[in-house]
Amino acid sequence: MALAPGETSETFIREVDENLRRDQAEAVFKRYGKWIIAAAVLLLVAIAVWLFWKNQQAEQAAANSEQFSAILTDVGQGKSGTDIAQRLDTLAAEGNGSMTGAARLTSAALALQKSDRATASAQYKQIIEDKSVPQTVRDTATIRLTQLEFDTLQPQQVIERLSPLAVKDSAWYGSAGELTALAMIKANRKREAAALLNAVAADTNVPPSIRARAELLASGLAIPAAPAAR
Structure with missing residues (x-):
């Protein structure tokens, strides 16, 4: 191929290199294009799912906090019957680690008010064994359980x-x-x-x-x- 007037060999080599790269890219895309697109779509879906999950977690945490606040209000008003215990059990099962621990500690305290040591002990043990509950809460349960069981x-x-x-x-x-x-x-x-x-x-x-x-x-x-x- 003859060089155009004023065109240097360096310019020619660069153009050939660019054409070669473009041809290689087109060949790769023709061969793997569907997989590349599929991977990109999956990545976007994964990001969307993660964002949705985080939002749901935040909403659930807010809802759990409201429920716990309502329970504490009822307890402060002297309510401590089966309904309160059931609501705390539900919250402990559905909440995250911190909320689960708080709900179970409250259940144990209410049980002890009724001299129900067996229920209180069971609540403390569940907290201690639950690895999702923060260590500080599990330590609290360890102290309370030991105080409860000390004589035995x-x-x-x-x-x-x-x-x-x-x-x-x-x-x-x-x-x-x-x-x-x-x-x-x-x-x-x-x-x-x-x-x-x-x-x-x-x-x-x-x-x-x-x-x-x-x-x-x-x-x-x-x-x-x-x-x-x-």
Whole structure:
């Protein structure tokens, strides 16, 4: 092919390269075009489904919050019958992790008001076993269940169950430490109990009421406790 006047070999090579690329692209599209279009459509459908799901989740969460608020209002007005329990069970089944935990904690509290320890215990156990419930809520249920079952558990069971919570960086250090120390006292491990109670009493992050009890318990073991803040 003769070059046009003023046309350089570089320009010619570039045009040939562009034509070749275009021909290759057309060949690829003819061969795989339907699959490319199908993949693009599937991607758009997947995005649409995800957006719809997120919207539904948000709407469901809002609806669950309204239901829970209405239940708490009824409880505040003195209602605590079968209807309330059923509504809480439904909310626990249909809600997300946080709402499920809140509904079950409320069910347990209402059961304890009626001295129904079996129902309260069952609610706490369901929270603890539900991995979708936030860990902080599951820890709360662990403390409540241990308080409920304390007299029926062996001391070592209490100590082992609460070992992840009876540490200084735990939000439940005060309660878990106190229960663990009581279990140690039952197991005749009084020196360990006193050391733990002293540590709880000295920790300013622990609520004053728990620190005061820890100081009192430690003093009863004839081992000086750190003074609790008043």
